[in-house]
Amino acid sequence: MKKFVINIMFAGVALGYTSCTDNFLEYNTNPYEATKEQMEYDNYHVQSAMLNMQHVVVPAENNLNQFAECLLGGSYGGYISDSNGGFVGRNFATYSADQGWSSVPFVTQIERFYPSYIQLKDVTEDPVLLSVGEILKVAVFHRITDIYGHIPYSKISKDGKLVAPFDLQQDVYRKMFKELDESIATLTANKESNFSSKADRVFEGNVGKWIKFANSLKLRLALRLSYADAALAQEKAEEAVSHEFGVITLNVDNAYYPVPKSPFRVVMYDYNGGDSRVSADITTYMNSYGDSRREKYFVKSSFSASIPEVEDGFHGLRSGINFSSSEEAQMYCNMNVGDSKERILWMNAAESAFLKAEGALRGWNMGGTPDEFYEKGVRLSFEQWEAAGVDEYLNNTDLPQPYVDPMDKNSYAGETSKISVKWNSSGDFEENLERIITQKWIANFPLGLEAWAEFRRTNYPKLMPAPHNLSNGVIGDNEFARRLPYPEREYQENRANLQKALDNLNGPDNQATKVWWDCKPKK
Secondary structure, three states: OOOOOOOOOHHHHHHHOOHHHHHHHHHHOOOOOOOHHHHHHOOHHHHHHHHHHHHHOOOOOHHHHHHHHHHHHHHHHOOEEEOOHHHOOOOHHHOOOOHHHHOHHHHHHHHHHHHHHHHHHHHOOOHHHHHHHHHHHHHHHHHHHHHHOOEOOOOOOOOOOOOOOOEOHHHHHHHHHHHHHHHHHHHHHOOOOOOOHHHOOOOOOOHHHHHHHHHHHHHHHHHHOOOOOHHHHHHHHHHHHHOOOOOOOOHHHOEEEEOOOOHHHHHHHHHHHOOEEEEHHHHHHHHHOOOOOHHHHEEOOOOOOOOOOOOOOOOOEOOOOOOOOHHHHOOOOEEOOOHHHOEEEEEOHHHHHHHHHHHHHOOOOOOOOHHHHHHHHHHHHHHHOOOOOHHHHHOOOOOOOOOOOOOOOOOOOOOOOOOOOOOOOOOOHHHHHHHHHHHHHHHOOOOHHHHHHHHHHHOOOOOOOOOOOOOOOOOOOOOOOOOOOOOHHHHHHOHHHHHHHHHOOOOOOOOOOOOOOOOOOOO
């Protein structure tokens, strides 16, 4: 197998590290930089392709991360709420996002990822690097198909332009499983062939860790199909956990992408004093459970400085409200993102444990029982965050309480969850499924798009509907967004190909129509 020795200046590394990725193709063709022969000698192309692809998985660029993880996934997944009053009426939270917002994950993320993916295939035949590239492609595209449903996937041109045929979502998933299976097999056959850490910020070229991540990703995707294709879901889940390397089981193997400054810190502190705050959904659950991870996740509200009668605490801001005062909204609880946390989570050991817990609950062979994996998931999350009191937490029988707005403007009087933390061995399937999903949701903070996907698949955890619903009747008053409509650009430039997707949707091209795997039977 071809080995790579990478010797380039840090400026090359920065192509995948900062917002300079907006123009990485221009950088790669700058006539004043190294020649093609020189760059190939130093494997510059390999390194820049790998780093640029990693940069897009959970977006490290501030604006793209804001649209995907904060404004979209954060709002719909119960993690983050908009605190910029100027957003009201054109944001996801009120089901009224304009085209400029709705198109970002589809257009921008694909067009930033795909040229680097093709570049990697053009400049190397190394099976290890190509397999990692395939894993990165699945890591990016499963998030995009989960947002829109049917997408261009197998026939995107080399330039990454989206005038391409659409694949049905069920075909995208089957293709992703095939790509993961082939990549896992190749990496397993080359398990001692670690590559340069300069081309890998996530696992520093450790092939074994990439195999575990790929298996964990496969397990995540398998559970996503639990209602759409139970047989395939079970097959792929059991393959993932029984593999020689298995899935991520230890926090030292968690998948993180390091950044000089977290995009969450930029969005929640730097932009206009903070465009977002922590959602009342997650703070209400964690407050009700007395969860000691709160101080690791959040910074307390700051009402008392301006409104002494309001006591500071972990008071989240309700999503989808109508407000005009950014200053007031910014007094609510914020995310705890400091110098020691400048990295972006892709996947952790706790999620793998909760996925196995659900698989076992469904009767699949996960190598243990649902309660064992459930407890393991909680313990791993507490360990990851260095939080105290996990034994007491696992025995907690308190139930979630209604959200009480400290400003007495947007409290919630609707139905709340009846699920405690403590496992109920005599509980039925739905009770313990809700318990597993709720704890996985807490442990996955702040992965908003993953939270939204799992909420749509299972209807858990129970979230508060938007009180300011501007969907013009598309989404019912106690309903939630199920997908995003396709970008207007696809209608204008790719209508012939788009028509296949439109013909195979479960309804109109709007936010109320469910994607393929969102088909849990109603009680």
